[in-house]
Amino acid sequence: MHTNLFTSGARVILTGIASVLLWTACRKDNKTSPDNPPKGDTIAAKPASAYEDSLKYLMYQIMQVTYADGGRNAALGLPTYYWYSQVPALNPLDSKYANADSLLSAMKTYAINPATTQPFDHYSFLDRNGVLTNKLMNGISSQAVAATNSGDFGFDYLFARDNEQKLHIFVVYVDKNSPAGQAGIARGWEIVSVNGNSNFSFTQSFLQSLYSAVFNSPSVTLGLKPSTSSAATVTKTLTTATYNINPVVFDTTFIVTDVNHIQKKVGYFSMYTFSSVINSNGQDTYTKTVLDQLFSKFASQGINNLIVDFRYNGGGAVATTQYLCNAIAPSAAVGQVMYTTLYNDKLMAHISDVKLTTTTNFATTTGKLKLDNVFFITSGSTASASELTLNSLKPYMPVQLVGSRTYGKPVGFIDFNISVFDPSHKQVYLADLYAINFETKNAKGEGGYYTGIPVDAAASDFIDASWGDTQNDENLKKIVNYLTTGNYNTSARIAAPELNSNLMKVDLSQKPAHGFNGMVDYERSRLIRAGR
Template identity: 25%
Template sequence: MNHFKNKIIAILILPLFYISCQKDDALVIYSAGTNEYNNQWIYEQMRRYYYWNNEIPDNIDLSLLSNDYFSSLLFHQDRFSYAYHPSIPESMTSTLRSSFGMDIGFISYEGNVYGVILYVLSGSPAQNNGLKRGQLITAINDIPISQTNYNSLYEITGKADDLSFTIVEYTYETGFSQSVTKGLTSYYTFLQAPLYNILLTGNKRIGYLQVSHFDEGLAQSLLNIFNEFKSQNVNEVVLDLRYNGGGDVSSAAALSILLAPTIVEDDLFITFKGNENGGVINQSFKEALEMNESVVSYYELRQSSIPLNRVFILCGNNTASASEIIINNLKPYISVIAIGEKTLGKDMAGFSISDNRNESQPGWILYPVIYKLYNANGEGDYSNGVLPDIELNELTDIQLFPLGDENEVLLNKAINIISGNGGREQNNTVKVLSKTVQDNREFIILPNSD
């Protein structure tokens, strides 16, 4: 991937000092570990690699805290570049998903405001404390949720180490249950296996696949699932990416190869467009797969693909990065029918840049936007999100069915299109409330090794 793929090698002129060469600066030697020492390094990396490098302001005060200095360099349209320091915990961000393995939306129903649990990750604090999709939250940390405080309470959840939720359940048959309070303590949630099942409707055999994140090495699991689909004569696929915030581009390429039977190995999968230093990089499906996948080959994936002529993709405002690549970059090769809400809009990629000048003391790590992403037709620039073909909000019912259940709103819509049998009626008494999006900085991270 040209010289931008190479590891960043900091050449030390002096072991404990750094020489400033920012525009219009007099020659200055900075002591290692100072803000000026760190910030001058940050400035030089951003000037070289950052997609909007020509928009970087000059002569920003080098004495600023490095987090603030980095932020001051960012282009106003950039929502996703970030920097952190391993020994500065406050430079890291967390979300309800990363800390507790879940996320929630908000609705108003019969004059009351509820948080709705959208998903719960396997092995997470949320799952291990009995939380599940569809449960309703009436209070967070013993504070009742209202029209005026739901967003501020949601922001708290992304920063807390401990949380309590007051939970009720609801079905149309039984109504509301008695409330219970669940306490959660944050800890790391392990990688998630894709979930799948096969649904039958008429002469259609529908393979439902839910991928929560494109982890490195996911290709083997996807290969196994599609071999099962193939053995069960699946002839339609519904891919659920509504809670998938991105991940590894090689895993996204693997799934694309399985979904579109007309793809050949040298077909263009993705184009990376950088600044004047990065240039333009084109990758075929095979090249993108092999960038970070050494176990499963293109040919194994090709042999396990299903003869599809379309794919249904369930999406929403948590669908981002590698998931958006699936939607955008499959379009030149297969009919894509996206159902749900507009996606987040992460049409970009980058790699980590580490300050390794002092081997005994790790420095700042930068994740700047370096490339914009395009498909084989040159289509991209979806920073405002990818619009679905069929717009539908999953929270239109007070009763939220499990993912993969044929009664679930978005999946039911796909089944309705496939079968033509008519969809489940929606409840119009639920009002969906907009919420602040918690900080989700992840975008496509490319390898930067030789």
Template identity: 30%
Template sequence: MSTLYKFNKYLLFILFGFILVFLPACEKDDVKPDDPKILARNEFYELMKEWYFWYDKMPDVDVEDYDTPEELLKALRYLPYDRFSYIASKTEFENVVQGKYIGHGFGYSFDSEGNPWIIFVFKDSPLYPEGVRRGWRIVKVNGKVISQSNIGTIFGDSKEGVENTIEFLTPSDSTVIITTAKKEIQKNTVLHSDILHIGGKIVAHLVFEGFREPSENELADAFGFFKNAGANEMILDLRYNPGGIISVTTLLGSLISGEDTDNRLFFKYLHNDKKTSYDEEVTFAKEPNSLNLKSLIVITSRSTYSASEIIINCLKPYLNVVTIGDATGGKPVGMYVWYSDYADYAFVPISFKIINANGEGDYFEGILPDASCEDDITRQFNDREEACLKEAIYYLTTGSFSGRKGRFVSQPLKERLTLEDEIGAI
């Protein structure tokens, strides 16, 4: 049937090796040979019956009632737990793995009054050399005010060359108007790194956006810098990190924990009862630039998912892990990826769950923070007055939390059903 790209276990989890898996597909004589979507629908149904983590909880359906794999997935999804399975084109999916997409190269968020703000800008963005940074407010696009209802369409199609004129308000209250065209953006996943000196402690501070193919070199550079600086504490900012490649997850966990966890159990994959032979244990690796930390502070939000949650949950048996911000997104499960034999589809259904060395997982409602604070989108990541960083510094200084909550309201759980959700940027 389909070729399984055993994507290094995908949470979004991706590329580990290539394994051919032949599932009991429908006979090609059963469908019209000139209708690839029907053929793809049928192979997807067979796939779900074998590999879907909740195959035994799927509703009974008549597959002939659905014309495409996308329609069938919507009918088969096990709710409320599966907020994540999706289908994309092969090229779109591969671009996400590589950290590439078509756009302007920035992330955004709305404040409590409905104003949109820049929350990060990738270095490959045409806006980066123009000086656009986190903390700039988007006033208008092509003369129109942005709202939460039109944000998905106001920037136009995701095609190279699509131009938009964007009016910004800078932190100094200056108006800046820039006309810029969409292009293929190569994400940098380390958005910021620096060293903080706090009460005699040398604190590594890393803002990490995603576990992608380019991340290994970026993390090597960042942790080489931290190691040379003598870092003995760490603030890891994962507030905008939706997950990614499992090899990068293992790398980051190993760089944080160090020699005390070398070759010890990091986490386990557990599959449905048809696929228990694929259950697997993943151990920490020995890394020369590991920091050998005993504790870790992680800044989180509802946009902190899967691989990011593995870092939190699966380091807890070995380190004192403290979380600050909002509850995480709640994705203790992951996916494999199958390419259709008949049409341009990448099938990405939930295929396994993750537990730590203590057997703990199932955080579908998210991992609750030890201290709550709002994402202060008006301030730079290294601004010590930024609410979450300020709380982390308070904890490192005093060993307790400030108790400041301000206007904090925890955000609801989100669905991540499309490739746009995985990209997380414009």
């Protein structure tokens, strides 16, 4: 029997440095808050980049050899990478790998999806500053954008084309608690200038400058048009801040009367991320508070249909997937399988020893809502934990997708925090490793959607249609048609108004390379850290 496999004192010797691999899922504690931002680990005087060989070696050991003891006893054979068997033996210290990222990129090329002839893995990555872990696991925005600044602006942008195919830049969603949210900026506001520059050339250089100004700068001044029908422009100067993430950007309820004069109560909410409902210390997060309030309201109002808008949701913590599934599923699902988790063959052979779960069931609290239907609005940006949510509900209730095919990521991560001790015994944080560790399937064994999940009704995403706009949001318009007539297309019996011809359609081919697509089992990471 392999016991105590998740040890925190495993030592390896690398180029004269005594290194300690720490199996911690997160470096923050319960004192982390917007008023007390994370300070990070004690960093030795020697820069972390000086330990790049250590990072390469340890990353390779975790993924390909064994994670039980830092590599001293490879005979245990417990690699964590889901596709480890398709990666040949590599020398992680080979000079052809300039850094750990280039080594990881090489490792990702070997497992090929026969359906696409492309690598399965276009997901794994290294988080070198721990920002993602804090954001998703603790629900705290703490992105380091400059030496003396932290946090972010709390919004994202996308591109859209007008009737003449001219590109425009729009705010796509805003976190209510963020600097952008507090400044009153909202979805559908057009960005017409950035730091005084209104000459949008849309060249590669311009796009890089725009990305840097929004995601890698301590402050930005934006010229914005709140409405495409108005020439009025407002100027907003934003400074990054640390804040509690509110993943629900909008919610509402409304009533639809069908052709038989039956009223249907509909709940709608849009959610942009799966920040965890449980933090690194096992405590409830602000995200859980927000979701508790949301579903309590829906239950008190007696909704019988639910619309979940995941069109920009790239996923996050599976703990939040479990929360949402329990909140939405019918009472018949209580105690039944929500989803199953598969690991590589070596981990599966020692599954009880390593204390990894393979089955997640619905909770006894499931079934508070009495829903006839649940609709998910999706797009190519709907990924992983979002996909897991809707896929897990399919065996138990009518689930319908409206919009466009999802991203396609039925696999996920267990976060491994990699740190070393320098010769003076100071801890040096190197990175959080997010390499694919598992695959999920629903209770019917359905999964493997690497090319995305198709929709039941196609709809365009008009970026300047406000949240909850049942007249100008084509996704909502089609769902209302379905609830009214039983058909997604406008019925001849219902004189529905046409969409505003001035609306601008999202151009995802111009999507900025920002955000996270994935699902992370942070609860498993937390338990590993606690040595359970």
